[in-house]
Amino acid sequence: MLAALHRTLQRRRLRDPRFATLFDPPAPGECVSLDCETTSLDPRSAGLLTIAAVPVRGRRIVLSEKLELTLRPETAIDPATVAVHRLREQDVAGGLPVRDALAQLLDFIGSRPLIGYYLEFDLAVINRQLKPWLGITLPNRQIDVSRLYYDRHVSAYRPDVDLSLDAMLDTLKLPRWPRHDALADAATAALIYLKLTESRR
Amino acid sequence: MTQFFNDRHPPFDCLSPAELARLQASADIEFHPAGSVLIEPGATVDALFVLIKGVIDEYDGSELVASYREHDNLDGRALVTGTGSHRYRVHEDAIVHRIPRDAVLALMHANPLFGAWFYQDVARRLAALAQQPMQGELQSLVTARVADAPLRQPVWLAADASVLDAAQAMKTSRSSSVLVRDGTRTGLFTQSDLRDLVIDGRDAATTRVADVARHALITIDADAHVADALLSLTRHTIQRLLVTQDGDIVGVLEQIDLLAYFSNHSYLVAAQIERAGSIEALAPAAARLRTLIRLLHAQGMHTRLIASLVTELNAQLQRQLFALLFPPESHAHVCVLALGSQGRGEQILPTDQDNALIIADDYGGPLLEDASARYNAALADLGYPRCPGEVMLCNPHWQQRQADFSRRLDQLVATPDGEAMLELAMWLDATPVAGNATLWPPLQQQIGALCHGNDALLSRLALPIVQFATPPLFSRLFGKTDRIDLKKAGIFPVVHGLRVLALQSGIVATGSLQRIDALVVRRVLTTDLGRDAAEALAFLQRLQLRLGLERQLQHEPASNLLTPQALTQLERELLKDALGVAGRLRQLVQHRFHLQQF
Incomplete structure (x- = not known):
C-alpha cells in the first residue's frame, strides 16, 4: 500500500516521459541482476566506472542478452580501489558520459525487479545521479541476495550469519567467477538468487 | 571479456579464439535444482548443455546409463537430431552453460574436429577423434629430432631475381622451393606458387620473385621432435618447413622426405633382420623394432597400420630365427605357427610368445628338441616373454606330427570342456610364420569341418x-x-x-x-x-x-x-x-x- 503510494508519487515527479516504462507492470518471471564497479566505496561520493546487467528469466541467466557499460567517471578513481576492480583512468577514459550510460541502463531494465549483492550500495550511487536529473530514484522492486540468504539461514540457534560472498558461495556450493568484474558479479548474484529460490530444500 | 567458459576441455579445446568468442556470446547459464529433468525423450532439444557444477544422470528407460559432472556436456547426439532419446535428470543441483543448437551446428560446420565430437555414428566418431595425438605422448616418446631427419640445403636467391631465375634455380638444384632475401625479409617461393603465377598469366621474366614470395614463413627448430614437424605440416597443410637454428634458416624439411624417414625406419629393421647372420645380430633389430613402435604411435599412425607393420616384422624375425636354429634338412618338413594375437596379426607390444610346431608325418631328419628349446629361449632374449601357459613349440604338447595334432583336434571337439575350448580358440587364430606353410591348411580345414553345424560346441x-x-x-x-x-x-x-x-x-x-x-x-x-x-x-x-x-x-x-x-x-x-x-x-x-x- 505504502509502496504503491510511493510509486505514484515517484511517477508524478518523473521529469522525462521517455522513462515512463519504468513504472509499467513488470513481466512475470523476469528480473535483472545488476552490479557496478565504482571509483570509491563511499556511496555519497563514488562515481560509476562499469555497470553490468543480466536478465534472469525463469531458471536462465540470459548472458546472451547482457548489458555491459563502461563510464567516464566524473570523479577521480580512488587509487585504493584500483587494486580491487583493476580499472585505471585510461581504461575508462573512452567510456560513456554518465547520463548516456544511465539512459541505456534504464531502457534495458525497464520495470523488471533488480537482483544484486548489497544492491543498496549500487543503487545509492545510481540514484545520486538520477535524482537531480530525472527527479526520481529507481522505482524497481529490489531483491538483495544477501538478505534472501540471511532469511533462509538465520535461526534462533544461529543468530549470526556470515554474509560475505565467499561464505555464501561456499555454503551454497556455487562456482566462483572472477570477483570485482561487474558482469561476473552480476552473474554470481543471479546464481545465488536462483539457488535460493529454485532449489528444493 | 569475462571468461565463463572453460575452453580447455573437449570438444571446446579445438576451437579457435574467434570461434570460442562466438560461442560464448550466444551462451546462457542455467540453474537446475536436483530432481528436475533437463532433457526428456522425444522432446525437442534446442541447446547443448555444459556442466559447470553438479551431477546429471542419463536414463535409458529406467536404466541409469551414465552420469555427468563438471566439464561434461550433453546431449551431443540429441542435439544433432534435434530430439532427445534419453532422460537427463538432475541428481545434484546443476549449473550449466546453455549453448543454442544453431550456434553449435554452425561451429560443427566450420570446424570438422569439433563437429566430429557430435557424430551420430560411433565408427565415424572414433575414427575422427581417436587419431588426435593423445596427451603427453609426444614429449616423452619421440627421441628423433628434426636435425636427424634428411634436410635439404636451402637455395637462396638475390632480392632482384626474377621468377624465371627462381624456376631455373629450382631445376638446377632439383629443389621444389627457393628462398629469397629482400632486405631484412625472407620469402619462400615454391613450385606451386610458380604454377599459380603461370595460371594468372604473369610474366616470369619480369616479375620479381621477392614480390610474389610468401613472407609468413612456418619454421621449426632443428632441436624439435620430428613428430612435431609432422604435426606442423599436417596442421598447416603445407609441404615443407623451414628449419632454423638460433633463428637462422639452416635447411628445408620436405614432407616427402619426412614420410620416407618414418617408413625408412621400418625398412631399416627389415634389412637388419634380413642380414643378421647370427642370433646376436638380431638383437639390435628387435630393439629398433620397439623404438619404431613408439615412434609410429607417437606420430599418431593408426593402430591397425602399426599392427600390420609390426606383425610383418615379427614374422620376418621369426623366419630368420627359424633359419638360423633349425637344421636345414627340417626346413621343408616342419611349420612354425603363431597363435593367439600374433596369429591374428594384432599384437604390437610383445606380450608372450604363443607358438606351435607341426612336423610332417614322414619327417625322418634330425631331432628337433634342442633347436626348439633354443628357438623359444632366443625369442625370450629378444624381448618376447615366455608363455606362462607353456604354449610354446618346445613344449611336446605344442610340437607334434601332423597326424597327432589331427587326433588332438578330434579329442578337443569330443570332450568340449573349458580347457579344450581354450585350446581350440588358440588354434582358431593360428597362422604359419616359418617353414613349410602347407602343413597347416589340412588341420585348419579339419577344425572347420568338426565345428560346422555343431551348435553345442559353438555355444x-x-x-x-x-x-x-x-x-x-x-x-x-x-x-x-x-x-x-x-x-x-x-x-x-x-x-x-x-x-x-x-x-x-x-x-x-x-x-x-x-x-x-x-x-x-x-x-x-x-x-x-x-x-x-x-x-x-x-x-x-x-x-x-x-x-x-x-x-x-x-x-x-x-x-x-x-x-x-x-x-x-x-x-x-x-x-x-x-x-x-x-x-x-x-x-x-x-x-x-x-x-x-x-
Missing part, C-alpha cells in the same frame, strides 16, 4: 563372452578407484565374438578385421555394426598400446588395467562408445548361440 566355445560380462558402465567409468580391464571388458568380447561368429559361418580368416569384412558380406553383421566393431577394436588396441608403452617406460610388465580417471573426457567418451560396441556384439553372440540361460 561352449562362445560361453566365456557371457561369463566375462561387465558390470554396468557408469560405475566403472565414474567410480573413484575402479579400474577397467581393457582386455576383459572390451578387446576379448570383440575378438572372441568375431572368432566364434566366423567359425560358425565357415570363415577361415584369422585377423579380426578380415573376419568383420567376411561377416558383413555374409550378413551376419550389419554394415554399421561391422564398422563400429572395427573402429572400437582399433581404439581399444590403441589404449592398450599406450598403456603398454607407459608401463614399458617404467620397466613394469604389461597390464590391461586402465584407470578411467587418467583419461581425458574425450577418451572416456570414446571408451564408453567402444565398450558399448563390445556390448552390442556380446548380445548378438548371446542371441545366436542361445546363451541366455547362463
